[in-house]
Amino acid sequence: DGGITQSPKYLFRKEGQNVTLSCEQNLNHDAMYWYRQDPGQGLRLIYYSQIVNDFQKGDIAEGYSVSREKKESFPLTVTSAQKNPTAFYLCASSIEGLLFSGANVLTFGAGSRLTVL
Amino acid sequence: EDQVTQSPEALRLQEGESSSLNCSYTVSGLRGLFWYRQDPGKGPEFLFTLYSAGEEKEKERLKATLTKKESFLHITAPKPEDSATYLCAVQVLSGGSNYKLTFGKGTLLTVNP
Numbered sequence: 001d002g003g004i005t006q007s008p009k010y011l012f013r014k015e016g017q018n019v020t021l022s023c024e025q026n027l028n029h030d031a032m033y034w035y036r037q038d039p040g041q042g043l044r045l046i047y048y049s050q051i052v053n054d055f056q057k058g059d060i061a062e063g064y065s066v067s068r069e070k071k072e073s074f075p076l077t078v079t080s081a082q083k084n085p086t087a088f089y090l091c092a093s094s095i096e097g098l099l100f101s102g103a104n105v106l107t108f109g110a111g112s113r114l115t116v117l
Numbered sequence: 118e119d120q121v122t123q124s125p126e127a128l129r130l131q132e133g134e135s136s137s138l139n140c141s142y143t144v145s146g147l148r149g150l151f152w153y154r155q156d157p158g159k160g161p162e163f164l165f166t167l168y169s170a171g172e173e174k175e176k177e178r179l180k181a182t183l184t185k186k187e188s189f190l191h192i193t194a195p196k197p198e199d200s201a202t203y204l205c206a207v208q209v210l211s212g213g214s215n216y217k218l219t220f221g222k223g224t225l226l227t228v229n230p
Contacts, residue, residue: 041222042121042220042223043204043206043220044220090160092160105151105166106151106161106163106218107163108153108160108161108162109160110158110159111160
């Protein structure tokens with residue numbers, strides 16, 4: 001079945017460490033996104049990518065980095081510069097770039113929960 | 118600044134007790150309004166897209182409606198399996214040909230048997 005796979009589901013990090021969250025999709029979608037979800041807040045966009053080898057900052061990109069070397073993969077690195085990284089991270093994809101075209105539906109992965117010790 | 122407000126924050130219903138969730142927005146250039154369902158510890162799942170005032174969409178016990186200022190998600194005779202957080206998101210034009218998607222904080226629905 002087509003979908004988005006995020007790993008790991010749970011991740012613990014010590015302060016000062018970088019960690020990378022994996023996101024893989026087999027939907028043949030062009031666009032991919034990373035969102036952060038915190039209790040009592042709406043989903044906030046970290047980074048998005050419309051095509052391979054291209055990505056743009058979202059609303060809260062500071063302390064994060066991404067790459068898009070393959071259409072299927074969009075990993076997110078949470079760097080030590082991110083001051084409050086404990087959160088639930090969601091990867092999503094859409095057929096084409098949501099932000100540059102019509103109302104496209106987002107398909108989400110199951111999420112990765114990062115906890116800083 | 119574009120705003121999306123969902124109310125109530127939490128709603129507890131008895132099985133079979135119909136009710137509505139609200140999503141109000143203050144945006145210009147609405148392109149679409151989305152409803153998603155999110156189960157605990159999982160990613161959101163798409164329910165509906167509404168494009169223009171007066172539009173309605175239904176799926177099983179759920180019916181979504183849209184006006185110029187708000188959307189309602191009506192739940193008829195809910196069952197315990199309808200318990201989830203329901204998210205609303207609006208897509209608006211944001212400079213040139215770009216669009217922006219803004220999510221509300223969600224409504225946590227609990228349906229007791």
